[in-house]
Amino acid sequence: MTLDDLEALDEHATTMMERIKAAVFKPTGGKNAPTFNATQLAALCNRTHAAMLRLLDKAPEWGLATGVITDGQGRKLSAHRSFTLEETIDWVRHLGGLRYERRDDQPGAVVTVGFFKGGVGKTVIATSLAQGLSLKGYKVLAIDFDPQGSMTALLGGNPAAVEQEETFTPLALPPTSQGHRDSLIESIRPTYWSGVDVVAGSTGLFACEFYLPLRAMNAQAEGKRFNFLEVLQRALDPIRAEYDYIIIDTPPALSYTTMNAYWASDAILMPIVPEGLSLQSSVQFWNMFTELASTARQLSGDPKTYAWLGVVPSRVEAHKAPVQEMLKWIRMFYGEYVMTSEIPLTETIKTGSTEFATVYDIKKYVGNAKTYERARVAFDKLVTEVDLMTRRNLWHERIEEA
Ligand SMILES: Nc1ncnc2c1ncn2[C@@H]1O[C@H](COP(=O)(O)OP(=O)(O)OP(=O)(O)O)[C@@H](O)[C@H]1O
Ligand SMILES: [Mg+2]
Incomplete structure (x- = not known):
């Protein structure tokens, strides 16, 4: 087996993975979020089914989804209500769900x-x-x-x-190099x-294993302070x-x-x-x-x-x-x-x-x-x-x- 063979193998595997994903994620080619019925929505909102149905009547008032699927003329298309993930989460958030309301002085975990x-x-x-x-x-x-x-x-x-700019890598690159960023946002x-x-x-993340210690060494040589461990912490603040x-x-x-x-x-x-x-x-x-x-x-x-x-x-x-x-x-x-x-x-x-x-x-x-x-x-x-x-x-x- 030569390196050319391995290169061909790499190309083949990449193409195969693309084909598999296209088949698995039909028809959109990407992952689809699940939908939820009224019973599942009630459970996530910590309400009984009956209480949830009463709350659903208030959907228009609150600007939330009713889950009723209709055609252009307002005719019902399905006997059951169905909520997208986004609509479900909107309901959960509106009703408080089962979450803790963080105060402003409490940072995310x-x-x-x-x-x-x-x-x-x-x-x-x-x-x-x-x-x-x-x-x-x-x-x-x-x-x-x-x-x-x-x-x-x-x-x-x-x-x-995945592009480098979508990952943590830009934060690990030396400040003088192209693509460096201090912010993760x-x-x-x-x-x-x-x-x-x-x-x-x-795989671009492997570069961090080289650049983080290099920056620490350079900083030490210049008598500056660079704690390679704090890069993410600072960015998350x-x-x-x-x-x-x-x-x-x-x-x-x-x-x-x-x-x-x-x-x-x-x-x-x-x-x-x-x-x-x-x-x-x-x-x-x-x-x-x-x-x-x-x-x-x-x-x-x-x-x-x-x-x-x-x-x-x-x-x-x-x-x-x-x-x-x-x-x-x-x-x-x-x-x-x-x-x-x-x-x-x-x-x-x-x-x-x-x-x-x-x-x-x-x-x-x-x-x-x-x-x-x-x-x-x-x-x-x-x-x-x-x-x-x-x-x-x-x-x-x-x-x-x-
Ligand atoms: N509870 C489970 N029951 C059955 N299969 C599982 C379970 N948890 C993980 N697996 C399977 O085991 C494999 C390894 O799981 P996963 O990738 O989450 O492990 P990991 O610790 O992240 O691995 P790595 O160290 O390589 O990152 C996957 O194929 C996953 O589907
Ligand atoms: Mg893993």
Whole structure:
């Protein structure tokens, strides 16, 4: 096999991926957001079905959608009401939904989903979290810090076509170089999922691993101060007023970019698969993390604190005895930090991922309804737990124990 062969392979794979996406996302060629019926809308608005129907009568007064589909002459086209995602979120926001109303002095929460072991479900969890929080009425920004761009793909983008200016990379470039920017605002793009915006990820992010330490070295040589860990944190400052949640997906590595994410975060969500090697990796992860953090502390002088840390068992096969044993170990290792939520290993996600779908994208599950329900309940619970921890520990809301 020559390099030319590999180049041909690269072209072939890219074309194939484009064709697959065109077939999967018919007829628009892009990802489509789900629609919601009146029962689903009522649940998201935390109302009974009957109460929701009464509220729907007020739709014209409030400038909200009635969900009744009519033709040009006002004739009903369908017996059932149907709401687009955008209309649904407008209703949820109007009625308050299940969200906390942040005060102006409470900045949006930055949550990093991270762990340096690959394939533990970080991206699936980060993306679902972003979607789930938006369904509560929150405004969410998703930041893809992984050069693989998987979160970007799940949010309907094409990582192969992402431009540098849509990513974090311009902030890492030296100030003298073309394309450098200090602000992240210009990198934000809307997604097919109304309520979730994205800063995309692409292979261009690898450049940050070169430029961030280079800038630190140059600054030191010139006797200037440049803390490579603070680049994202500074850029997020003006953005945190705009978004309730900023969810960062990270690659399976402890790199300069991932350390930027941890440094900018209010909270860390760490998915662990209940198996020996995953637990072993987690020990090394904290080892390296604390080493890097102490270097950073010396550089920055600011004491860094986190509002919460959540260890979430992921890809759990609960019916297996060794898995139950490993879950006990996880609790022994991580005690109070282990969340009550657990994400099961489920066909729903396996099947969904062939169509670049999360549990929240699925309109009609082809398969066992109970399997879907179980997955949906697990993700809803995780979203609610993340929100509760943030409300209690970051926004300091008094919430009575359920
Ligand atoms: N709970 C689950 N049940 C079934 N399949 C899952 C589950 N979580 C993730 N997967 C599948 O496992 C694979 C890896 O998931 P994902 O990409 O979220 O992991 P990751 O930790 O982000 O990986 P990486 O470290 O490469 O970024 C994907 O194919 C995904 O569809
Ligand atoms: Mg990932």
